[in-house]
Amino acid sequence: MKRLLALFLALVLLFSLTLPCLAAAPSVSAKSALLMDAATGQVLYQKNAFVRLPMASTTKxxxxxxxxxxxxxxxxxxxxxxxxxxxGSSIYLYPKxxxxxEALLYALLLESANDAATAIAIAVSGDVDTFVQKMNEKATALGLMNTHFDNPHGLDGETHYTTAYDLARLASYALSNEIFQKICSTYKMKIPLxxxxxxxxxxxxxxxxxxxxGAIGVxxxxxKKSGRCLVSAAKRDGLLLVAVTLHxxxxxxxxTAMLDFGFSRYTRVTYAEKGTYTVSLPIVNGKAETLTALNSETLAATLQSTR
Structure with a gap:
């Protein structure tokens, strides 16, 4: 298996050294920004991406x-x-x-409804505070060390903050869920009144x-405190990029500038699909002389592009 890993790393290094840098880094208006390869977590561009800032409804x-x-x-x-x-934003829910x-999730992610966020929190956990505790526990589980939630909707709070880096990691995780990706990429939906x-x-x-x-969300x-915040994602030729701006x-x-930069400068290179690469490994003092190992995951990397 070490030989397989060594070969993969050698190929990555070879392509990294031979492919030129084509696109200049974007200039952005945001106080904090980051562009990430969702599959690997590789940071392709960042500006003050580790500074804690309020994140408004990207909380959702x-x-x-x-x-x-x-x-x-x-x-x-x-x-x-x-x-x-x-x-704030609302779909004007009626009591009871x-x-x-599913309908509340569409209201949450499309219309950014604060009442839907609160209804979801109470439905899941019985009360808002317990749900927010779950949000913070999930942040810890994902390793989002510079993120803390005070509420489920994103209205300003004294200790309600994240970083562009943490938010990109959260979005990458969320997009790996087909349900989340389907909802956040939907332009229009009807739900009961x-x-x-x-x-x-x-x-x-x-x-x-x-x-x-290629945009699919997010x-x-x-x-007033956070300014305009946005998490977006787009996919082209197998490369899924997540962009974040705060304030x-x-x-x-x-x-647009960050995603253009990412897609023009980087490409997704697949060396071996899952289960398609084998290597024969010697066995010392075993019943068999060799062991055939198969790659359990797709071997791929995001590299600078020649396009």
Whole structure:
């Protein structure tokens, strides 16, 4: 297995040394920014990416992750009166209105509904504080050491913060879940209005979905304290990139520049698909002379591109 790993690393080094740097690093308006390869966690560009800052409604990425991992989508939820009348973005839930977890997740990620975030928190954990504790436990489990949540919706809090780096890692993790990826990449969805009074039409606030080729999400955010926050992701030719900006006056332009930089400068190179590369290893003092080893994972790397 060591021989297999050595060969893989040698190929990565060879390609890294021979492929030229083509695109200049982007200039962004954001106070903090980062571009990451979602598959490997490799940082392709960063600006003040390890500075703690408020993150507004990009908080809801973690809210969705905890909810998806805690409760079935088809579970019907009775909206707690405590979840109604929350300030900021809202779908104006009615007390005791009944909606599925799936419908509330669409409201959370498309319309950035603070009332939906609160309803989800209470449904999953019984109260908001216990749910927020779960959010922080998940952050710790993911190794997000510079992230702390005070609430499930992203309104400003004294100890409500993250970094662009942590947020990119969280988004990369979230996008590995097919349910999350499907919801955050949806542009428009209809959900019930107060059970039988009609429908709500939810429209995704993330303009990158129609501004940028290959965009698949992720989440917008804004408060006066945090400024404009945005997490976006796009996929081309097998390369999935996640871009994050915090406190960015011109976030759409920033993300277009970062993603253009990433796709023009880097490419995903696959050396061996899972289960397709074998190597024969000698056995000392064994019943057999050799052992055939098979790669259990796809061997791939993100390298500078010649395009």
């Amino acid at each position: 990425i973690m809210t969705a992750v905890v909810a998806i991992e805690s409760m079935a989508l088809e579970k019907e939820i009775e909206v707690s009166p405590e979840a109604t009348g929350i300030e 209105e009944r909606l599925t977890m 107060n059970t039988d009074e009609g429908v709500r039409v939810l429209v995704n606030h993330n303009k990158m979905l129609h501004l940028y080729e 989440k917008t955010g804004f408060t 960015a006056p011109d976030d759409w332009k920033d993300h």
